[in-house]
Amino acid sequence: MSSDQQPVDPTKPDLEESTNVAQAHEEVNRNAAAASREQQLRENGLEPVSIWIMIAGFIVAVIGGSVLLSSENLFSYDEFVKQDYVRGEFSRGEDSPLLAAAPDAYMKKGAALYKNCASCHGTGGAGTAGVFPPIGGSEWVEGSGVVPALVIMHGLTGPIDVAGSSYNGAMPAMADGWSDYDIAALIYYIQNSFGNKVGEVFSPEQVAEIRAISKEIGKKPLTAADLKPLLDKKFEAAALKPETMLDLKTGEVVDAGE
Template sequence: MSTDQVPVDPTKPDLEESTNVAQAHEEVTRSAAAASREQQLRENGLEPVSIWIMIAGFIVAVVGGSVLLDSENLFDYDAFTKEGYVRAEFESGGSTIPTALAADAYMKRGSALYKNCASCHGTGGAGVAGVYPPLAGSEWVTGSAKSPALVMIHGVSGPIEVKGTGYNGAMPPMADGWSDYDIAALSYYLQNSFGNKVGEIISPEQVAEIRAISKEYGKKPFSAGDLAQHRDAKFEAPALTPETLLNIKTGEVVDADQ
């Protein structure tokens, strides 16, 4: 049988000779203090809200709700303006229409639309020799705007000669569902980019002529022979003047006085 004495409660050491009572008491005190601090840390931020804060918040909510319910004219402009006050009127009478000179509007929109063409004809309009014809200096671009516009709408099929080089035309229609504004913008852009300088600003009435030719021709792609009769054909309707303003969103002509 062992003679070692085992304390029943380690926090209450017995008084056998090897035990330093003062030291044991100090260790127990430190342990209790540490446990108390941990308990305080766990409970930090969980203190109950003061009853007075809850009462004050309730009063504010009741008063605010009653004001909103009883004040039918709370957000009424006329109810809160001083007597004799006159509201300022804007000269435009409403929202301003975003406008630009027709040539500038066409060039900006045409540049965005040309992304549909750049993969074949190149960003600089040079094309690919023997594969995709160039647009820079092309007689099919620098003549009448009817030619590039009809190519956009219908595409081209069969052999075609561009700047003295033969190509096998296999261009699909690109402008299906495009607006008149899109047709005019890209046609103008092609005729006035890559060194091309035609200058004539296509009018909505001229686009109407292009649409009429397209409708009469049907759904098939143009051959070089059919397209040739429109390559240098003049429009019956006049072009837009350089001073013409367009709504840059819709392409509609805007009266300068608006």
């Protein structure tokens, strides 16, 4: 069988009549340029940092470093610390007490102790009509701290008038085994909660005066008649200053210099 097809000459391009040689050549050049750019890419896809950017960054670092080092006050201790400042010592030892200002310590401790009273006087200090008197707005609570302290220590029996209403619910002694801290904290709490705002921060010396009065009374429940003369009782000892720091656990006064 004969064929009109001519053998292909491998030394010459096999071009069809429709092939545009100029376009084909331009396409080859574009592909070669793209391949050359791809060879310059890093594995993470970023192009190499320009040498000019590196030079500029180096110049900025040199200038910034020289400015910092030439500043006399930038790292000066005397420039930024107040005169006569002394850094307080801080200890993480297990024996280090947790401290709080006396009013905060008393409120925290007193709130915990008041749970013993809430079943009768209510969580909001409103009392029970005709039986247990309210804590809030009570003239017996807002008067001298001696009165509520003695009621806590001795209990109360017989009728009592509070804020124009009569009550006749017996109250047992509540403070057997209580510390001075417990007594001072509960008095402060009830005198400064439920709308009461007395503010006196009782000192250990004042609690000692209360205990002396209690000792004279003896072990018996009190009546309204027993308490009435003490409504205006003034302490001889001074109260604590509000900024006085107390050990939250023991209620002991902590010297600021310790």
